[in-house]
Amino acid sequence: MKAAVLTNFGDALAYQDVPAPILGTGEILVDVYAAPVLSYANEVFSGARRYLLPMPVIPGCGAIGKVREVGPDSTHLTVGDWVFCDPTVRSRDNTLSPDITLQGWSARGKGGQSLQRYFRDGAFAEQIRVPTECAVPIGEIEESHASLWCAISTLLVPYGGLLRINLQAGETLVVSGATGNFGSAAIATALAMGARSVIAVGRSNAVLEDLRKRFGQRLVPVQLSGNEEADTEAMKKAVAWPIDAVFDILPPSVETKVARAAIMSVRPYGRAVLMGGVGMLGGEDLALPYPWIMRNNVSIHGQWMYEPSAVSGIVRLVRAGLLELENFQVTEFPLRDVNDAIQHAASHGGPFRLTTLTMKGKAGH
Missing domain, CATH: 3.90.180.10 (Medium-chain alcohol dehydrogenases, catalytic domain)
Known part of the structure; x- marks a missing residue:
C-alpha cells in the first residue's frame, strides 16, 4: 500500500x-x-x-x-x-x-x-x-463527504473538555484561545450543547468579529488588552450574569498570564478545564491563588483529549443537526x-x- x-x-x-x-x-x-x-x-x-x-x-x-x-x-x-x-x-x-x-x-x-x-x-x-x-x-455518508467528517477530529478535543466540566444547557462559558482552530470548535460545540452564552476571548478583533457574525447574539467577543486584571474584568462585564465555566485551549507560545486572566473570571463554585499547551515550552507557572480557589470552591480540571464515549456523543450532535460540519x-x-x-x-x-x-x-x- x-x-x-x-x-x-x-x-x-x-x-x-x-x-x-x-x-x-x-x-x-x-x-x-x-x-x-x-x-x-x-x-x-x-x-x-x-x-x-x-x-x-x-x-x-x-x-x-x-x-x-x-x-x-x-x-x-x-x-x-x-x-x-x-x-x-x-x-x-x-x-x-x-x-x-x-x-x-x-x-x-x-x-x-x-x-x-x-x-x-x-x-x-x-x-x-x-x-x-x-x-x-x-x-x-457519501464518499465525497469523508473529508468533511474529518472535522470531528477537531470538534472532539473541546467536546472532551466540555464534558469534563459538565457544561450544562443554559450556562455561560468563557473560551480562552477562541480565535484558533480548536477554540472556535469549542464555541460551536458549546452552543450545540445548549450554552446560554459563549464569551470568546482572543487578540484578533477581525477574527472575533467574524465569530460574532457566524454565531449571533449568543457569542460575545472580548479582545485581550494584555493587562491581566483589566482582561479579567472585561470578561466578567461581557454579560450581565455570572460566568459558570472556563475552557482554555491556548497554544504553547502564549504567556501563562493570559490563561490566568480567563480562569479568574469564573464565578464562585465555577469550573475551569485546561486543554492547551501553555508552559510546554518553558516559562512561568500558572500560579493561581490558593485562597481564591479554596474560598470560592472553584474546580480546576486538566483534560487530555476525551473519554471514549465522546466520539459517539459528537456523532449524535452532528446527526441531530445541532453541530454543523458545514461550518x-x-x-x-x-x-x-x-x-x-x-x-x-x-x-x-x-x-x-x-x-x-x-x-x-x-x-x-
Whole structure:
C-alpha cells in the first residue's frame, strides 16, 4: 500500500510503498478515505513540539474510512461500515489509570510509549490498523463527504473538555484561545450543547468579529488588552450574569498570564478545564491563588483529549443537526502531495479551516 513516512524529525515525508498492516486479535483494519492534517503538523514533524514519535513512522492523527476486516471480538461492525478511527489508544490492563498514546502522533509517559511501539503507525496511509474500540461507526455518508467528517477530529478535543466540566444547557462559558482552530470548535460545540452564552476571548478583533457574525447574539467577543486584571474584568462585564465555566485551549507560545486572566473570571463554585499547551515550552507557572480557589470552591480540571464515549456523543450532535460540519472550509490534497498539505495547513489555520489528505477517488485543491 501507499503511505507517507517520516524518517527523521526535520525531513520531508516520503510517499512510498510500505507493507499493509496485518490484523490481530482485538483490532480492526480500515481503508482510509480521508485524514486530517493538523495546523501544527509542521511543528510536530520538525521536532519543534518535542513530541515523542518513533522513527520511521507513518504519522497522522485520526481518519474517516470503511471497515476492511474485523477481528473475532467484533460483534457489531461489518465490512464496509463507515467509521471514525479514533487516534486515542488506551491500554486495556488498567481501566483506573490507562496509559494513552495518540496513534501516529504522540505518547504520554513510559506506558504510553510502550503502547506506541505497537500502535505506532497513523492515518497517512491507504490502510490503518486500530484497536476494535477505536473504530467508531458514524453511519452512512457519501464518499465525497469523508473529508468533511474529518472535522470531528477537531470538534472532539473541546467536546472532551466540555464534558469534563459538565457544561450544562443554559450556562455561560468563557473560551480562552477562541480565535484558533480548536477554540472556535469549542464555541460551536458549546452552543450545540445548549450554552446560554459563549464569551470568546482572543487578540484578533477581525477574527472575533467574524465569530460574532457566524454565531449571533449568543457569542460575545472580548479582545485581550494584555493587562491581566483589566482582561479579567472585561470578561466578567461581557454579560450581565455570572460566568459558570472556563475552557482554555491556548497554544504553547502564549504567556501563562493570559490563561490566568480567563480562569479568574469564573464565578464562585465555577469550573475551569485546561486543554492547551501553555508552559510546554518553558516559562512561568500558572500560579493561581490558593485562597481564591479554596474560598470560592472553584474546580480546576486538566483534560487530555476525551473519554471514549465522546466520539459517539459528537456523532449524535452532528446527526441531530445541532453541530454543523458545514461550518468548516475543507481543502483536500491527494496522499502523494502530503508535504504540500502540511504547508497549506500551517498557513491556513484558524477558525473552521480544515486540510485533509484523501486516499480514495480524486482530490483537488
